[in-house]
Amino acid sequence: MNRHVRRGVLSGALAIALLASIDVVAASNVSAGLGSRGEVSVPTWLYAITGGGVIGASGLMSMLVTDRELLDALHGKRAGFGIPTAARRIGTLLGGAIGILGLVTIVAVGLFGPQIGQVNLGVLLVFVGGRAGLTIVAYVFGNPWPMLDPWRRIASLLPSGFREYPDRAGTWPAVGALLVLIWLEVVLPVTSDPALLATLVLGYTAFTLLGAITFGEDVWFRRADPLSVWYRYYGAVAPLQRTDDGVELRPFGARLRDGEVFDDRSGVAFAVLLVAELTFSGAIATRPGTRVVSSITDLGVPSPIVYAVLLLTTFGLFFWAYLLAAQRSRLRAQTFLSTRYLGYRFAGPLLAIAAGYHFAHYGGFLLSLWPTLTTVAQAPFSTLNPSQIVLPSWFGHVEAAAILLGHVLAVWLAHGTAIDTFPGRVQAIRSQYSFILVMVCFTIASLWIISLPTVSPI
Amino acid sequence: MNRRSVLRGAGVGVGAVLAGCTDFFETESVWSGAPLVEDRPEAVYLPASSEQMGTYGMQDLADEARCSLHYTYPHRFWTVTGSAPSRVEVSEDDSMHLMVSAWDPETGVVLPRQPTGTLLEDGEPVESYQLWSMLAQRMGFHFGNNVALPGEGSYEVRISFDPIAVRTAGTFVGRFQEPESTTFSIDFQSSDVLDLNIDEIAENRRGNREAIEPMDGMGPPPGRVPITEDLPGTSLGSGTSSDAVLVGRLLDSPPAGVEGEGQYLAVSMRTPYNRIALASSSLSASFDGDTVELVETIDDQLGHHYGVALEDALDSAPTIEIGSPPQLSRHDGYETAFFEMPSVELQAP
Known part of the structure; x- marks a missing residue:
């Protein structure tokens, strides 16, 4: 045991020391055109070390904690806070008002405000507020979306439930809708054409309300609405979780081990898509990425088709790798549990990885444009020259650390899940090998992407 | 120590934390991130975008030269000293980019005569602007700078021209030899600037060795010489x-x-x-x-x-x-x- 501890601590310390010694890791973030474009240089050897660090950390935890009681003590800490009904009502009312005001602002300022992305409040609200800010709030604190969701508020006032939502559709409609949203974000000038963005938001509104009216509000927003699922999944990582009578505080990611976040394969697909989406969006804004795209468009294939194929391929590849890992895990552990069950039992850690990736890609973006957003919000029609924060060079360390942290958390959770799932310790440890391998591949790929200088996609 | 002083103390604390946040990080104008073409050739090239401009009108000077005052988004440019350019970023208090042109209305020949700008509010000077002689693809030869205004509203801009700085020949002999000045009444509204288009140039054309066609016919001539x-x-x-x-x-x-x-x-x-x-x-x-x-x-x-x-x-x-x-x-x-x-x-x- 002592030997294992020493080895684990050593490899962890080594990874941290190497991380701290990187000279220049400037921030990078391009959400299809918004924000500053920093130069980045992370030495290549870092990736190997990082992968090693993840394995080391995973080794450390697996070896250290195989004691169920200790695991439960670490994961199981929770402190509940009841919220009085009156306070909850006020919160709901206030949140709904803010959400609907936000939606109206995005559409109105998008259509009638300045047609320049970086000073248009609509564009800033969608990308800095929603894609970056609220998502970060969701996994760092807790999911704010149910309180804000303007579409759900509107839908709750309308008659609904004319058709039965097909059970076997699962979360697939949300997966499909998110794929379409990601694709539109890449192929349309949504950050530089505010009116176009507003029109798309109107289209999304119509689609969402139609869906909610047809199939019923509850099932639609739980299963088919990509934004609700997006925030719910990211929110599952957070320490603050909703309970029947308030909220409870738990360790980061502890809920992912509960095994109730996913209940079918389509939910797993959505979680994989969160990871794949960030990898895809990051990759196409690098020079190798644009080279791949332009080499195909040079053959005469229109770029929207190229992007669609690349997005589906990335997603398909990631999903396949994950399912393969589940299958391998089943063989290694020599269990009677089904691959399908193992697949969604171990999907929770994917969300921790997604959160780490998301912060690496959007943390700097949010910080940089935060003063822009708040300045423009005060005078949406007449703010001409707002300020933005120049990301300090050390922020690159934060980005790399976020990816690492996400992975370490994921390995830790996967370990906990394995201990929960399998009766034998050796069986539990063996079951994790394939998942850890997949995670190491994901880490190396994503660190490589944030290390590359960003260019504007074609 | 009563409740009020505690509250005041807390207010000061929160204020300090917020101020610390913006002091801690360096800030810049959001326009600093305006796209600049990568791999620019050591030659004239097609930039990433071009801005439309708005006008504060034209005036005739006493010596029959004509001048105009135009505005557009604040943007970066490069000043030149000797044989090196030095980049001027948009600063955080810039309100717009102001442009002055002077030309002979008969021939359309643009006059290199240095102007200076003074911003007047209720007849009192509040700002003075240095105006650089500049070269731009759409606007051609002109004078301009990014300028800061105290706020939106009505002002006067007095433009004082030096005598012409070059030798005059032909029908220009003896003309434009005295300093002249004129005043434009302007109503500065940020939304007027925001109404101007920024035309993006297709990604695959940026950096090509060509130039945007100058505006000709409307407003100030770009200062072209005969073929x-x-x-x-x-x-x-x-x-x-x-x-x-x-x-x-x-x-x-x-x-x-x-x-x-x-x-x-x-x-x-x-x-x-x-x-x-x-x-x-x-x-x-x-x-x-x-x-x-x-x-x-x-x-x-x-x-x-x-x-x-x-x-x-x-x-x-x-x-x-x-x-x-x-x-x-x-x-x-x-x-x-x-x-x-x-x-x-x-x-x-």
């Missing part, structure tokens, strides 16, 4: 230097107003594609072992050019040396050209 065939005199050929085009002409006699007799050597230096006169340079010509300085001149026939009256008839090919590149601030697309300028050999007459 080679329309220049008076006989051809001495042409050459390029750091992407600038130098066209040589030999006239039998100097234009009116230029001292001296005999032949007149004229060199018209212009941008490629758009033929914008490249002013504020110093040129000399060498032939038969002699070197003569060329004098920057405007003439109604030759337009803006550098010229000298020759004592003896020219019988060999002159070499034009560029002592200093055009001392003009540059907008995107011109900041990499016209710097390391090798001499150009023209043809013998």
Whole structure:
């Protein structure tokens, strides 16, 4: 045991020391055109070390904690806070008002405000507020979306439930809708054409309300609405979780081990898509990425088709790798549990990885444009020259650390899940090998992407 | 210590934390992130975008020159000292980019006469603006700078022009020799600036060796010089230097107003594609072992050019040396050209 501890601590310390010694890791973030474009240089050897660090950390935890009681003590800490009904009502009312005001602002300022992305409040609200800010709030604190969701508020006032939502559709409609949203974000000038963005938001509104009216509000927003699922999944990582009578505080990611976040394969697909989406969006804004795209468009294939194929391929590849890992895990552990069950039992850690990736890609973006957003919000029609924060060079360390942290958390959770799932310790440890391998591949790929200088996609 | 002082203390604390946040990080104008073409050639190139501009009107000066005041988004540019550009970023308090042009309404020849700007509020001066002579693809030769205004509202902008800084010839002889000034009444509204379009140039064309067509016909002329065939005199050929085009002409006699007799050597230096006169340079010509300085001149026939009256008839090919590149601030697309300028050999007459 002592030997294992020493080895684990050593490899962890080594990874941290190497991380701290990187000279220049400037921030990078391009959400299809918004924000500053920093130069980045992370030495290549870092990736190997990082992968090693993840394995080391995973080794450390697996070896250290195989004691169920200790695991439960670490994961199981929770402190509940009841919220009085009156306070909850006020919160709901206030949140709904803010959400609907936000939606109206995005559409109105998008259509009638300045047609320049970086000073248009609509564009800033969608990308800095929603894609970056609220998502970060969701996994760092807790999911704010149910309180804000303007579409759900509107839908709750309308008659609904004319058709039965097909059970076997699962979360697939949300997966499909998110794929379409990601694709539109890449192929349309949504950050530089505010009116176009507003029109798309109107289209999304119509689609969402139609869906909610047809199939019923509850099932639609739980299963088919990509934004609700997006925030719910990211929110599952957070320490603050909703309970029947308030909220409870738990360790980061502890809920992912509960095994109730996913209940079918389509939910797993959505979680994989969160990871794949960030990898895809990051990759196409690098020079190798644009080279791949332009080499195909040079053959005469229109770029929207190229992007669609690349997005589906990335997603398909990631999903396949994950399912393969589940299958391998089943063989290694020599269990009677089904691959399908193992697949969604171990999907929770994917969300921790997604959160780490998301912060690496959007943390700097949010910080940089935060003063822009708040300045423009005060005078949406007449703010001409707002300020933005120049990301300090050390922020690159934060980005790399976020990816690492996400992975370490994921390995830790996967370990906990394995201990929960399998009766034998050796069986539990063996079951994790394939998942850890997949995670190491994901880490190396994503660190490589944030290390590359960003260019504007074609 | 009562409740109020506690609250005040807490307020101060929160204020300090927020201030610390913005003090902790360096900030810049959001326009600093305006796209700049990657891998720019050392030549005139197509920038990432071009801005539309709005007008505060035109005025005629007492000496019959015409001038205009225009505005657009604040944007980066490069000032030039000697033979190196230095980049000027949009600062966080800039309200807009102000542009002044002066020209002769008869001929459309743009006048290199340095203006200064003064912002007046209720008749009192509140700001004074340095205006750089500038070169831009759409606007051509003009004067301008990013300027800060105290806020939205009505102001007057007084533009004071120096006497013309170059030799005058032809119908320009003796004109524009006195300082002149005029005043524009403006109503500055940020939303007016925000209504202007920014036309993005297709990604695959950015950085190409070409230039955006200048605005011609509406508003101030961009300061183009005549096409080679329309220049008076006989051809001495042409050459390029750091992407600038130098066209040589030999006239039998100097234009009116230029001292001296005999032949007149004229060199018209212009941008490629758009033929914008490249002013504020110093040129000399060498032939038969002699070197003569060329004098920057405007003439109604030759337009803006550098010229000298020759004592003896020219019988060999002159070499034009560029002592200093055009001392003009540059907008995107011109900041990499016209710097390391090798001499150009023209043809013998």
